[in-house]
Amino acid sequence: MPGIALPFDADHLDQLMTDAGIDLVLATSKHNVQYLLGGYRFFFFAAMEAIGLSRYLSVVGYPRNRPASGFYVGNPMEGWQQKAEPLWTPTILNEAKTADAAAEVAAGRIRKLGLANGTIAVEMPFLPAEAYLKLEQLLPHSRLVDAVVLLEELRAVKRPGELQIIREASEGIVASMLATFGRARPGISTRELADILRSEETGRGLVFDYCLAATGSSFDRAPSNAEWVSGGTLSLDSGGTQRGYVGDLARMAVIGEPTSEMRQALAEVDAIQQAARSAVRSGQPGRQIYDAIHALWKNLTHPEQFEFEAHGIGLVSHEVPHLVDHGSWPYPGTHRDLALQAGMVLSIETTLRNPVLGFVKLEDTVVVTDAACDVYGDSARGWNVVGV
Amino acid sequence: MPGIALPFDADHLDQLMTDAGIDLVLATSKHNVQYLLGGYRFFFFAAMEAIGLSRYLSVVGYPRNRPASGFYVGNPMEGWQQKAEPLWTPTILNEAKTADAAAEVAAGRIRKLGLANGTIAVEMPFLPAEAYLKLEQLLPHSRLVDAVVLLEELRAVKRPGELQIIREASEGIVASMLATFGRARPGISTRELADILRSEETGRGLVFDYCLAATGSSFDRAPSNAEWVSGGTLSLDSGGTQRGYVGDLARMAVIGEPTSEMRQALAEVDAIQQAARSAVRSGQPGRQIYDAIHALWKNLTHPEQFEFEAHGIGLVSHEVPHLVDHGSWPYPGTHRDLALQAGMVLSIETTLRNPVLGFVKLEDTVVVTDAACDVYGDSARGWNVVGV
Numbered sequence: 006m007p008g009i010a011l012p013f014d015a016d017h018l019d020q021l022m023t024d025a026g027i028d029l030v031l032a033t034s035k036h037n038v039q040y041l042l043g044g045y046r047f048f049f050f051a052a053m054e055a056i057g058l059s060r061y062l063s064v065v066g067y068p069r070n071r072p073a074s075g076f077y078v079g080n081p082m083e084g085w086q087q088k089a090e091p092l093w094t095p096t097i098l099n100e101a102k103t104a105d106a107a108a109e110v111a112a113g114r115i116r117k118l119g120l121a122n123g124t125i126a127v128e129m130p131f132l133p134a135e136a137y138l139k140l141e142q143l144l145p146h147s148r149l150v151d152a153v154v155l156l157e158e159l160r161a162v163k164r165p166g167e168l169q170i171i172r173e174a175s176e177g178i179v180a181s182m183l184a185t186f187g188r189a190r191p192g193i194s195t196r197e198l199a200d201i202l203r204s205e206e207t208g209r210g211l212v213f214d215y216c217l218a219a220t221g222s223s224f225d226r227a228p229s230n231a232e233w234v235s236g237g238t239l240s241l242d243s244g245g246t247q248r249g250y251v252g253d254l255a256r257m258a259v260i261g262e263p264t265s266e267m268r269q270a271l272a273e274v275d276a277i278q279q280a281a282r283s284a285v286r287s288g289q290p291g292r293q294i295y296d297a298i299h300a301l302w303k304n305l306t307h308p309e310q311f312e313f314e315a316h317g318i319g320l321v322s323h324e325v326p327h328l329v330d331h332g333s334w335p336y337p338g339t340h341r342d343l344a345l346q347a348g349m350v351l352s353i354e355t356t357l358r359n360p361v362l363g364f365v366k367l368e369d370t371v372v373v374t375d376a377a378c379d380v381y382g383d384s385a386r387g388w389n390v391v392g393v
Numbered sequence: 394m395p396g397i398a399l400p401f402d403a404d405h406l407d408q409l410m411t412d413a414g415i416d417l418v419l420a421t422s423k424h425n426v427q428y429l430l431g432g433y434r435f436f437f438f439a440a441m442e443a444i445g446l447s448r449y450l451s452v453v454g455y456p457r458n459r460p461a462s463g464f465y466v467g468n469p470m471e472g473w474q475q476k477a478e479p480l481w482t483p484t485i486l487n488e489a490k491t492a493d494a495a496a497e498v499a500a501g502r503i504r505k506l507g508l509a510n511g512t513i514a515v516e517m518p519f520l521p522a523e524a525y526l527k528l529e530q531l532l533p534h535s536r537l538v539d540a541v542v543l544l545e546e547l548r549a550v551k552r553p554g555e556l557q558i559i560r561e562a563s564e565g566i567v568a569s570m571l572a573t574f575g576r577a578r579p580g581i582s583t584r585e586l587a588d589i590l591r592s593e594e595t596g597r598g599l600v601f602d603y604c605l606a607a608t609g610s611s612f613d614r615a616p617s618n619a620e621w622v623s624g625g626t627l628s629l630d631s632g633g634t635q636r637g638y639v640g641d642l643a644r645m646a647v648i649g650e651p652t653s654e655m656r657q658a659l660a661e662v663d664a665i666q667q668a669a670r671s672a673v674r675s676g677q678p679g680r681q682i683y684d685a686i687h688a689l690w691k692n693l694t695h696p697e698q699f700e701f702e703a704h705g706i707g708l709v710s711h712e713v714p715h716l717v718d719h720g721s722w723p724y725p726g727t728h729r730d731l732a733l734q735a736g737m738v739l740s741i742e743t744t745l746r747n748p749v750l751g752f753v754k755l756e757d758t759v760v761v762t763d764a765a766c767d768v769y770g771d772s773a774r775g776w777n778v779v780g781v
Contacts, residue, residue, distance in 0.1 A: 049603045052600070052601065052603070053632070055422060055519070055708075055709045056709065056710055056723065057709075057723030058518075058725070059541070059722075085614060089615065103518070103723045127522065130443075130446075130493075130521045130522075133517065133520065133522070134520040134522055134524075134525035135518050135539075137522035151523075157446070203595060204595055207591060207601075212440070214440045215437045215439070215440070215441075229477050244441070320443075321443045323444050324445075334490075334491065335446040335447040336445045
């Protein structure tokens, strides 16, 4: 489309919409609005959403094959940011203070585009009921269908700029964990550790999402008063976002030197992780990752204590490609037999639940490349030793 | 109700439900779930919500006059946290991985309670369409109405524990602003300032929501490359939450000594703020705050450059009591003529947009007490001077 530089693969989106019989996509989740706008997320409502008697809701409308008719519905305060970060949508309607109003403005636009009788894909999990009901009321002859799977497919292969952000997110989380280990002292609680990690991630420009932390022989990973004591293991597993993209990694630490049992346990976890990444190859089905690690299973000391998972990651933790072998909604295995493509990003995780050693886990960010794979934040994967 | 200690005023809720003809409240927003559970918020999804092909949704169900039949629907991972933070709801169903599943579990419970034909209040802005449609499908004879105003009324008067958290939030934001001024150097951008503030708030245990920052003569408050230069003014206005409760304050700074024009401008802004707080009194209508400041208006140097607002604040920024005199949905003036009550919390804000001095603003957190009012974070309200 001359004159409009789109930040996503419009041909791909048009094709997905044609295949699904969709006339217009109406994105309302933070992640898909950001994706369709090439990174834009209104800063005022980046974290919170409730205000007054409703909530912030922004909308991107994309009519099939008609980027020149693309539109954005935002809040009256967004003009400031849009001056510095211009949007590609030719129509910008910063007129909505509520979810209801956003739906009304969008419906008006859809009418003007002649699509009031069309099939409109909305994000059922991310469209508030008040906005859904308003669309139904104002567009009674439209058909509202779910856009989640379609938009996820569009996001499956990451562009170089996205990969760079995911690299920063992954490296930032590992660096934050190392800094957290460095600030820990015997007797520190997992709640304090989670607070330190949050602060370290924030200091590196990440938005902290969560910290799972288990210590001693417990498999309980909620931050709590549980103390990390001398000789005890610690598992940190944290998600945080860099400009919306999720980094999600897990690393291990111990106060004092690790025992030989600890070394062997983590070596076994690592062996599974290495086998998994060696099976990541563009053009090959994702199922091969599971085939590769299942071949190792019989050699494990306690196979029944291990758990393995590989899943796509990006603007959403657990997204396309969906590879789990025990998959069920909302984490299906729908992409197991499809070829991996360069630019897809996987989170690969192996967990050992050992009654003596506790919770031992590694989680890595593995990017499919033409050659094989690239691993982001690929350090500190052994026992990180904290002084007694 | 013997045996169940409820963290909210159940009599009040029962009365509100009776008045509105509601049989069951189904809360699904983060703020109302937390409120009805006395502070509980599942840590893993405290910040993010999207996962897999749907999103996290937790539900609190409260049938009128029947706390013993109250229920909670959560995610399978929540058991860890609930062990440490027991919920009052006699029924806990940690079974839902999606919004759709949460609605299904809730609908099953509602049937069991014999309320399938009842009037059910849901949060229309905070109930995803997929959950709404599931309720409609599984409870076709129920009547789904909006719970927002009712739950807001329930939250209007804060308990001492809530006030303590709001005090921490307010003081934390002011302390973070002072630290940010202290770390600033001439030429720093408003984006860098916002990043520092975010880090300072995080370090104080707050969850950063946003920073509005204007410098020089600009009224544009989006953090940007705009530089804060010697002799220039800076307005910081930030929202952040402490355990879910919003602190939202604004303070001023200047690099070098403020000019007499600056002093006069901020003194006028402060005079309005002081007049407003002196009109805050339990038992008197909130309208009196506006009456008090309007009496000052004629003495201002440039009255047309001033803007004033007082609004309730708590788990939601801009909540009950709604006092604005130019009010419209979602920020109505519905409580202007009702008596203020001890324990209500107001955010009071005065803005001056001066073409030379730029954006000059103070925003304070004012708590209605039996005697008059209490002000949280009530410091650093003059020109905070940063060295040249």
